[in-house]
Amino acid sequence: MARSSHLLAAALLAALLGGCGGGAAPLTFDLAALPSAGRPVSAGRSIAVSEPVGIQPFEADRIIVRESGGALAFLGGGQWADRLPRLIQTRLLQSLENSGRLRSVSRPGDKVVADYQLISEIRAFDIQATTGEAVVDLSLKLVADGTGKVTAARIFTARVPVAKIDAGNGARALDQALTTVLADVVRWVNTGR
Secondary structure: OHHHHHHHHHHHHHHHHHOOOOOOOOEEEOOOOOOOOOOOOOOOOEEEEOOOEEOHHHHOOEEEEEOHHHOEEEEEEEEEOOOHHHHHHHHHHHHHHHHOOOOEEEOHHHOOOOOEEEEEEEEEEEEEOOOOEEEEEEEEEEEEOOOOOEEEEEEEEEEEEOOOOOHHHHHHHHHHHHHHHHHHHHHHHHHOO
């Protein structure tokens, strides 16, 4: 009797666990940093790259669709490899490092003395359903570490058409738009233009 109740309990547990998935797990997508420039420069500034801030939906790991009227929805079937602000911070940091033009690039918590802090805000990082475009819009400021003075500020925006609004096409288009923004940011930080 005890053996049959253990078998029944095990069968019920297996059935419950088997039904927990409720469908396929979402695909996980990453964002790319710019490749290495291959020509390091010994001089240059040192920069600490802060994690971007943004409204609550951008704080998650979900791909966002902006519907008509401005409503935000999560795109089913896909997610980012990490929280979006952390992922963008990492790709900004890697892209600046890969440029080879800065003395050092770090995060504020790394305890590395930096000349400047790069702070940013995610203004848009979503698929616009009405236009069928992936939009990346980041506001960045270079702040002198010793004085807290904003030495430069700029908004970077890129739009890439999305063939179809689904997780794969949306993530690919957002990655392409971010690549354009990263190239502009790296040029701006390294040349001041």
